[in-house]
Amino acid sequence: MNHIPQNLPEILDRNITGFHQYCLSGPVAPVFVSRNLCDMLDIPKEALIHEKEDRYAMQVHPADQERYQAFLSELGSRPQTLTAQYRLIKGSGSILFVSDTATSHRQGERMLADSVLTDITQLKAENRNLQYLNDTTPCGFLKYTCEKTPKVTYINDRMLKILGFSEQPNGEFDDLGVYMNNIYTMIPAEERGRFSRYLERVYEQGVPVAGEITALRCDGTRIHIFGWVTKCTNEEGKEEFQSAFMDITQRYRQRKAQETSRYLHALTEVYDKIFEFDLSANTVKCLHSHKSPMFQWLENVPMQMEEATERWITGSAAEPDQERLRSFFREFYQGKLTSSEDRPPQITYRAMSSSGNYKTYTGIFLKLDKDLSLYCCRQTPDALESAGMQELAMRFTEGVVAFEVENDTVRPMYISENVCSFFGYSREAWLALAEKRPGIREFIAQSGIDYADVKKLFSAGEAEFTYFDMAQNAYRRIRAICSGNYRDDGKCYVMLYNLDAKAEESPQAKVHIRTFGYFDVFVDDTPIAFRNEKSKELFALLVDRRGGFVSSEEAISFLWEEEASNAVTLARYRKVALRLKNLLEEYGVSDIVESVNGKRRIVSEKVQCDLYDYLSGQTELFKGSYLTNYSWAETTLGELTGDHFGGV
Numbered sequence: 001m002n003h004i005p006q007n008l009p010e011i012l013d014r015n016i017t018g019f020h021q022y023c024l025s026g027p028v029a030p031v032f033v034s035r036n037l038c039d040m041l042d043i044p045k046e047a048l049i050h051e052k053e054d055r056y057a058m059q060v061h062p063a064d065q066e067r068y069q070a071f072l073s074e075l076g077s078r079p080q081t082l083t084a085q086y087r088l089i090k091g092s093g094s095i096l097f098v099s100d101t102a103t104s105h106r107q108g109e110r111m112l113a114d115s116v117l118t119d120i121t122q123l124k125a126e127n128r129n130l131q132y133l134n135d136t137t138p139c140g141f142l143k144y145t146c147e148k149t150p151k152v153t154y155i156n157d158r159m160l161k162i163l164g165f166s167e168q169p170n171g172e173f174d175d176l177g178v179y180m181n182n183i184y185t186m187i188p189a190e191e192r193g194r195f196s197r198y199l200e201r202v203y204e205q206g207v208p209v210a211g212e213i214t215a216l217r218c219d220g221t222r223i224h225i226f227g228w229v230t231k232c233t234n235e236e237g238k239e240e241f242q243s244a245f246m247d248i249t250q251r252y253r254q255r256k257a258q259e260t261s262r263y264l265h266a267l268t269e270v271y272d273k274i275f276e277f278d279l280s281a282n283t284v285k286c287l288h289s290h291k292s293p294m295f296q297w298l299e300n301v302p303m304q305m306e307e308a309t310e311r312w313i314t315g316s317a318a319e320p321d322q323e324r325l326r327s328f329f330r331e332f333y334q335g336k337l338t339s340s341e342d343r344p345p346q347i348t349y350r351a352m353s354s355s356g357n358y359k360t361y362t363g364i365f366l367k368l369d370k371d372l373s374l375y376c377c378r379q380t381p382d383a384l385e386s387a388g389m390q391e392l393a394m395r396f397t398e399g400v401v402a403f404e405v406e407n408d409t410v411r412p413m414y415i416s417e418n419v420c421s422f423f424g425y426s427r428e429a430w431l432a433l434a435e436k437r438p439g440i441r442e443f444i445a446q447s448g449i450d451y452a453d454v455k456k457l458f459s460a461g462e463a464e465f466t467y468f469d470m471a472q473n474a475y476r477r478i479r480a481i482c483s484g485n486y487r488d489d490g491k492c493y494v495m496l497y498n499l500d501a502k503a504e505e506s507p508q509a510k511v512h513i514r515t516f517g518y519f520d521v522f523v524d525d526t527p528i529a530f531r532n533e534k535s536k537e538l539f540a541l542l543v544d545r546r547g548g549f550v551s552s553e554e555a556i557s558f559l560w561e562e563e564a565s566n567a568v569t570l571a572r573y574r575k576v577a578l579r580l581k582n583l584l585e586e587y588g589v590s591d592i593v594e595s596v597n598g599k600r601r602i603v604s605e606k607v608q609c610d611l612y613d614y615l616s617g618q619t620e621l622f623k624g625s626y627l628t629n630y631s632w633a634e635t636t637l638g639e640l641t642g643d644h645f646g647g648v
Helices: 008-015 035-041 062-075 121-136 157-162 177-181 189-205 249-267 305-316 319-333 387-394 417-423 427-436 451-460 533-544 552-559 567-586 610-615 631-644
Strands: 020-023 029-033 081-089 095-107 110-119 140-145 152-155 209-216 222-233 239-247 273-278 283-289 346-352 358-367 372-379 401-406 409-415 462-469 474-482 491-498 511-514 520-523 593-596 599-602
Touching: 035 110, 062 081, 062 095, 095 121, 140 157, 152 177, 157 239, 189 209, 189 222, 189 239, 222 249, 249 283, 249 372, 283 305, 305 319, 319 346, 319 593, 409 427, 451 462, 511 610, 533 552, 533 567, 533 599, 533 631, 552 567, 567 593
Parallel strands: none
Antiparallel strands: 020 029, 020 110, 081 095, 095 110, 140 152, 140 239, 209 222, 222 239, 273 283, 273 372, 346 358, 358 372, 401 409, 401 491, 462 474, 474 491, 511 520, 593 599
């Protein structure tokens, strides 16, 4: 049997911090205050107890009054335990931060609440200092919940800048709320699984995890960040993640440039012209143009990818091959190019040479990573093609490596990720070999390659190797081809490609578009989270045109009705169009929008749309509203209403 201690009043009075009891029925006011509370506030008991006035509430800071009254109101609604944080003004005038944990209960006809205060003034001061540190640190800083869909609870100014948010956002920029409600929104779709595994590891093991990952800016462009993820407990006692990030995009690009330059050195032995296509930046630049005055002055100058390609096709390619070239590059932009017979995407065409004559060229795409690819082309008169060189030019895959051999030593130049395992090196160890220059026997010791096969490679110009892939639990085949025979200086270049590499075809995603009512787009029943309202409006405009092309000038007149088409609005429109392109690529449906010469259209046969279904005869779909979001849609709405109601 439980007994109430006789000294309970003394316990409440002296031993429980800031204890007081509220009456929440009738006049709301404290009915008991402990000596401990009076000492905490530096106010005598008789000044806090009053039959008709809530003297305690008078000590609550004016800025926190509304929050405090809501706290009392919620407590009085039913028996429960709640916690609130607010400020109190002490008798001396100083400010006290408290955490108030109150339990409400019924006593006869009255609702009472027993309240215990905890002084958190010092904790708040430390948190303010921490927040100042977070706001001024050169790193981006985030806090987010440990839910399945983590919500951002804090983001510092530096992280906002890393993500591309303006200090004074206007209608052109996205609402930060999209990122705040779901941290995965700032991670590209293909990286979210890896980021999720990071979070799971941190949550389950309680240890920090550091790593490099790709992030999405508010305009849809990609950046590379390095950061840490840790788990902590917030002021309310709830677990949450916190991360510090650094923008390493420039460092990443420099590293890729160094790797590409080593790779490029070997490729220039084979190809006349080499171009770098950067899908993340939407740019193309010429890296190598052997004896071509047309391109030499453009070397290393980034150009807008689609526009530059179209100018080249229109100005140089033979007219019968132009449309085929457009289709080839369009499929590349959309990630739809596929290999065939273990060969990378390739095309043969006729184009004007520097001499002014039309020559036959062969071009292929070599993928460096998810963003960077090299387009390599060369003149292909039959007389210049040896069997080995043709294989080298035509049968590259993503499994590519290049290294320099001199006097029985090896200097690595470039390697793709999927070949490291073949040689038995980590990427870091591979790069370190460039300085060491090991002998061939030492270099191949971890790969299982027979030294006799390597000698055969040098004598015959090509060789094929078989190795056991531990990760895949299967045997793999690798072919190696020399870029040429030993020269006078004893150097040659060797390249490898994976004979087992096959292009993986992903199932075509289903796109459903809703125009009747508010405008929304779904990919396999998942709504597209547009980060930019103007990009969403542009897509709606393309849908409204039902497959017809929309020029830049037309789009500007709809998107910015009060502004004329000029250099400023054109640059703004290109940003919006790029954001739309990047977003559709993220969802794997970039092919539903086609771009030709700066004009865009929706490929209507690749989407399901209620408007198109209605026009094909499903009249029950239309309920009288259309693209409610946009004023310019009233013209189409008038047409639909007239058709639906017989023009009455």
